[in-house]
Amino acid sequence: MSETARTTIDQAEVDRFSAMAAEWWDPNGKFRPLHKFNPVRLAYIRDAASAHFGRDPKAHLPLEGLRVLDIGCGGGLLSEPMARMGAIVVGADASEKNIGIAKTHAAGSGVEVDYRAVTAEALAEAGESFDIVLNMEVVEHVADVDFFLTTCASMVRPDGMMFVATINRTLKAAALAIFAAENVLRWLPKGTHQYEKLVRPEEIEKPLQAAGLSVTDRTGVFFNPLSNQWNLSKDMDVNYMLVARRAKA
Amino acid sequence: MIDILVAGGGYVGLSLAVALKKAAPHLVVELVDPAPAGAWQRDERASALVAAARNLLAVLGVWDKIEPEAEPIRRMVITDSRAGDPVRPVFLTFEGAGTTEEGQPFAHMVPNKAVTGSLLEAAGSLSLPVHWETSVVDFATGPHLTEVTLSNGEARQAKLLIACDGVRSKLRDIAGIKTVRFEYGQSGIVTTVEHERPHEGTAEEHFLPAGPFATLPMTGNRSSLVWTERTEDANRLIESDDLVFEEELERRFGHKLGTLRVVGGRKAFPLGLTLARAFVAPRFALAGDAAHGIHPISGQGLNLGFKDVAALAETIVEADRLGLDIGSLSVLERYETWRRFDTFRMGVTTDVLNRLFSNDVTPVRVVRDLGLGIVDRLPGLKSFFIRQAEGLTGRNQPRMLVGEAI
Numbered sequence: 044m045s046e047t048a049r050t051t052i053d054q055a056e057v058d059r060f061s062a063m064a065a066e067w068w069d070p071n072g073k074f075r076p077l078h079k080f081n082p083v084r085l086a087y088i089r090d091a092a093s094a095h096f097g098r099d100p101k102a103h104l105p106l107e108g109l110r111v112l113d114i115g116c117g118g119g120l121l122s123e124p125m126a127r128m129g130a131i132v133v134g135a136d137a138s139e140k141n142i143g144i145a146k147t148h149a150a151g152s153g154v155e156v157d158y159r160a161v162t163a164e165a166l167a168e169a170g171e172s173f174d175i176v177l178n179m180e181v182v183e184h185v186a187d188v189d190f191f192l193t194t195c196a197s198m199v200r201p202d203g204m205m206f207v208a209t210i211n212r213t214l215k216a217a218a219l220a221i222f223a224a225e226n227v228l229r230w231l232p233k234g235t236h237q238y239e240k241l242v243r244p245e246e247i248e249k250p251l252q253a254a255g256l257s258v259t260d261r262t263g264v265f266f267n268p269l270s271n272q273w274n275l276s277k278d279m280d281v282n283y284m285l286v287a288r289r290a291k292a
Numbered sequence: 293m294i295d296i297l298v299a300g301g302g303y304v305g306l307s308l309a310v311a312l313k314k315a316a317p318h319l320v321v322e323l324v325d326p327a328p329a330g331a332w333q334r335d336e337r338a339s340a341l342v343a344a345a346r347n348l349l350a351v352l353g354v355w356d357k358i359e360p361e362a363e364p365i366r367r368m369v370i371t372d373s374r375a376g377d378p379v380r381p382v383f384l385t386f387e388g389a390g391t392t393e394e395g396q397p398f399a400h401m402v403p404n405k406a407v408t409g410s411l412l413e414a415a416g417s418l419s420l421p422v423h424w425e426t427s428v429v430d431f432a433t434g435p436h437l438t439e440v441t442l443s444n445g446e447a448r449q450a451k452l453l454i455a456c457d458g459v460r461s462k463l464r465d466i467a468g469i470k471t472v473r474f475e476y477g478q479s480g481i482v483t484t485v486e487h488e489r490p491h492e493g494t495a496e497e498h499f500l501p502a503g504p505f506a507t508l509p510m511t512g513n514r515s516s517l518v519w520t521e522r523t524e525d526a527n528r529l530i531e532s533d534d535l536v537f538e539e540e541l542e543r544r545f546g547h548k549l550g551t552l553r554v555v556g557g558r559k560a561f562p563l564g565l566t567l568a569r570a571f572v573a574p575r576f577a578l579a580g581d582a583a584h585g586i587h588p589i590s591g592q593g594l595n596l597g598f599k600d601v602a603a604l605a606e607t608i609v610e611a612d613r614l615g616l617d618i619g620s621l622s623v624l625e626r627y628e629t630w631r632r633f634d635t636f637r638m639g640v641t642t643d644v645l646n647r648l649f650s651n652d653v654t655p656v657r658v659v660r661d662l663g664l665g666i667v668d669r670l671p672g673l674k675s676f677f678i679r680q681a682e683g684l685t686g687r688n689q690p691r692m693l694v695g696e697a698i
Contacts, residue, residue, distance in 0.1 A: 068435075070622040078622040085614040101613060103318045124615030151436040152617065153293075271629050 051163055051191040052137050056184040059234070060117065061140040067118025068148055076230045077120055077180070083264055083273040084179055084284065085124050088206055091260065091286050092175060095204060104129030109174040114163050114195060115181035119145035122156045130175070134158045135166060163194045172200045178207040179284075182242050189250045196254035201292035205256060208264075208284040212241035215280040244279060248287075256287035293449045294320040295618065296608070297440055299428045299463055300456030301325030301332075303404070304580030304597040306411040306422075308456065310352050311605035313418045315698040316612055321420055324442060326427035332408040336556040337482055338516040339407070340365065340399045340495070340508055345598040347695040354410035361406040363509045364397035366493030397493070401508045401516060428453070428463055431576075437619070438575040452619035454577050454604070459566050459585030467576050474565040478503050479526035481519040483558040484510065485541070488550025491515055498544070505544050514555065519544065526560040571632060572624035579604055583631070602690035603630045609698045630690070 066072035093100040096109065107129030113122045116134035118141060126132045126149075134156050136142050142160040149156045159166075176195050185191045192207075199205050210220045217238050224230045248258050263283050265276040273282075296312060298305045301323055309323045341349070341362070349355040415422055423444075431440040431453055440448045455463035464471070491509040498505045503520025510516050519541070521529065529537055534554065542552055566585040571578050580597035607627040608618050616623050691698055 070620060070625075075622075078620075081616065081622070082611070082614055085616070089614060103316070105613075123617070127615030128613075153436075272626070 049164070049187055049190050051185045051187050051194065053184060053186040057137045060184075061138045063232070064118065064138065064140040064144045067120065067141070067144050073232055074118070074120070076224070079266075079271075080180075080264075080273050080282075081120060081124070083275065084208055085121070087262070087275070087284055088125075088175075088177065089128060091206070092204060095288070096174075106130040106175075110172075110200075111175045111177065112166070112171070112173040112195075112198060113177045113179075115178070115184065116145060116158070117141050119148055119156060119158065121177060121179055122158070123149060123152060123154045125177070126154045126156050132156045133166075133171070133173070135161050135163070137162055163191060163198075167194045167197050172198050172203075174200055174203045176203070176205040178205065180208055182207065182209045182247065183236060183240050188242055188246060192247060192250040193254050196251055196256050196287075196289075199256060199287075199289045201289055203289050205251065205287045206284065207247050207251075207287070208282070209247070210236060210241050210282055211280055212238065212243050213280045216241060216282075219281050244283060244285065247285065251287045256289050258285055258287045261285040293437060293451075294322055295450065296321045296452045296454060297428075297448050297450040298323040298454045298456060299325075300458065300580070300582070301327065301422060301424070302456060302458070302580070303407050303411065303594065304601055305454075305456035306408065306415060307348065307352060307598065308454065308579060308601045308605055309420055310354075310411055310414045310418065311348075311601060311692065311698070312608060313415075313420050314352060315605065315609045317418075319612065322423065322448065323415070323420065324423045324426040324428060326443070327424060329424040331424075332412075333405055335404045335408070336484065337404045338401050338484070338508065338510055339404055339594045341402050341407075341598075342399050342595045344602075344689070344693040345595050346400060348598050348602050348692040349407070349410075350695060351692045351697055352411070352414060354407075354414050357410040357413070358402055358406045359400075361511060362400040362402045363511045364493055365399045365401060365495045365509060366397050367495070369494060369496045371496070371498045399495075401495075401510050403510070428457075428466075430466060431463075433573070433575045450575075450619075451617065452575050452577065452608070452624075454579060455582045456580050457582055459581040461568075461578065461582035463576075464568060464578055464582055467573050469573065469578070470569045472567045472569065476563045476565075477523055478520050478563045479523045479560040480563055481517070481521065481526050481529060481558060481560045483517050483519075483541075483554055484514055484556045485517060485545070486512075486514050486553045486555050488513065489548075491549060500544065507545065513549075515549075517541075517545075520563065523560075523562055530558055530560045571628040572621065574621045574624075575619035577604060577624055577627060599690065599693065600631055602692040603627050606690045606692070606698050630688075 063073050067074055070078045089105060090100050092109070093105050098105045105128055106125065109130045111125050111130040111132045113125065113132060113134045116122045116136045119134055122132045122134035122145065134145055139160045142158050145158045149158070176199050178195055182188055182191065196205060210216050221236050221238060225233050225235060244261060251258065261279065261283065263276040263279040264273055265278060265281070266273050296319060298309045298321065305323055309321050312319055313321050346355060349358060412422070427443045429441045429443050431438050437449045437451055438453050440450060440453060442448065455461050457463055490513055493509050495509060496507045502522060502525065505520065506518045507515045529540060537558065538552065538554055541554070545552060564585065568578050568583045571583050579600040583600060584596060586596065604627045607623065611618050611623040
């Protein structure tokens with residue numbers, strides 16, 4: 044890579060997650076919130092993908108044969124379920140340590156995922172393409188949001204989809220997703236999220252549209268402390284997800 | 293490697309295995325039970341099935357086979373009296389007609405073996421292996437599966453082990469899950485009587501000083517009895533000759549249905565409340581009496597078991613459909629949150645009811661009679677109790693309890 048090449052990697056972020064890598068699969072560890080969050084985001088992906096590709100979301104292997112990229116896969120919390128739903132999954136992460144943990148875990152679970160310690164730009168440069176690109180809880184940790192999203196979008200095949208989930212840059216998000224989650228509830232280690240790195244929906248939609256994708260759905264996600272579950276909500280002020288599609292060729 | 297091993301072939305284990313296999317046929321499910329094959333046919337007991345449980349059995353496709361042997365409970369009468377009282381003041385009556393939204397009876401009395409038999413038939417048609425005379429001797433839980441040792445020397449590797457092995461669950465002990473237990477020093481005598489005149493679908497519950505005496509209508513001119521006495525008295529009654537037993541029974545049952553005759557055996561079960569401190573552990577879940585053995589005063593033990601089945605099956609099937617690891621604690625915690633509050637509330641309610649009704653202290657009698665009288669006069673409160681008895685209260689019900697497939 045030449046010295047002038049743009050990068051999406053924020054080394055401090057990669058180091059922070061590498062240091063916690065051993066805890067990825069501990070449901071009571073540092074990634075407990077992500078384990079709790081997993082069902083709602085998986086259901087969103089499965090249902091939107093099933094509707095788009097004409098699959099039955101209740102059937103066994105609803106995503107059979109679809110090629111999926113899980114960018115910033117961490118320990119594989121999303122990659123493994125996607126593979127169990129029948130998808131052919133490439134799990135990519137900038138941290139070698141994360142990839143090591145993910146590989147070991149998948150081998151134990153008997154789930155097949157192609158894990159690679161690689162960046163989005165390297166995958167795009169190698170000409171990789173996918174039916175579904177997952178960008179879940181990643182954009183708030185990258186160095187160059189525009190470039191990252193454009194690179195990911197370039198790997199979406201015609202008639203393919205891209206999912207993005209992140210935290211909005213609002214005062215409400217600063218209060219709930221950062222201050223409350225890190226200091227009061229202690230769900231997340233301090234410093235997991237920085238306010239200025241949070242991303243607004245329009246800052247995601249603009250580069251995606253420029254890259255030829257059209258946003259087809261957006262939703263807020265909210266935690267219900269009574270049921271101890273995350274639910275979809277109209278309120279996109281804190282956590283939100285969106286889907287974009289590339290037109291058929 | 294298999295997906296799920298269910299330990300316990302009672303109505304909880306069987307209906308759970310059938311529910312899982314029906315909703316997700318690709319899951320590999322096996323069931324073990326220490327009893328010999330066919331032992332269930334000797335179970336002479338009958339149970340009151342509430343509407344919610346009936347819905348679940350209908351979703352599993354077995355209610356049609358049970359229905360011919362089920363007797364609808366159309367009317368429920370509750371009295372508070374001493375055995376010798378010539379006339380028992382009636383404090384509360386629930387009339388069946390129009391009590392539920394569909395005009396259905398709020399409960400049915402069904403012979404236990406009709407439930408077990410129909411579930412076994414369903415298991416057979418789903419090619420679900422049931423291993424009789426086989427129990428779980430030990431298990432060791434690893435990060436990806438649990439290694440189970442069976443009494444026949446075989447082993448199984450499963451993603452999830454579900455204990456439905458009753459109130460004295462051995463698997464719960466192996467998992468290191470502690471329980472909270474309250475003993476009442478009372479036993480429930482269970483038997484069936486034949487009477488001259490028809491019961492017309494009426495269930496009665498008499499709060500006698502020694503504890504509740506309940507009669508529940510069965511098919512023909514028969515009723516099932518749950519008769520609570522202090523444990524030593526109960527044991528004495530069970531061992532006494534037929535004449536003494538029938539004499540004591542008649543004193544409590546009364547003569548309104550004519551001459552009585554005890555049919556089938558009589559058994560006494562010690563009563564108590566046992567609650568597991570946790571319902572789940574990694575790759576392990578408790579269901580039915582293994583999670584909560586409650587006093588049968590309000591007839592909720594079996595129905596709570598079916599609620600566990602509905603919630604646990606839905607939790608597992610939904611997680612599987614999302615590609616999640618069905619044995620992981622984060623998945624199983626949903627079942628625990630779903631069921632624990634309800635179980636705790638029901639356990640405490642029945643405990644309070646029992647303590648309140650099993651005594652002869654006059655001020656307590658006055659208060660509770662007043663209470664029952666008030667309930668009878670307030671339509672809103674009364675329909676709340678009927679909804680409770682149907683098992684249909686509470687938002688966010690598991691789907692099978694309202695008659696929907698998972």
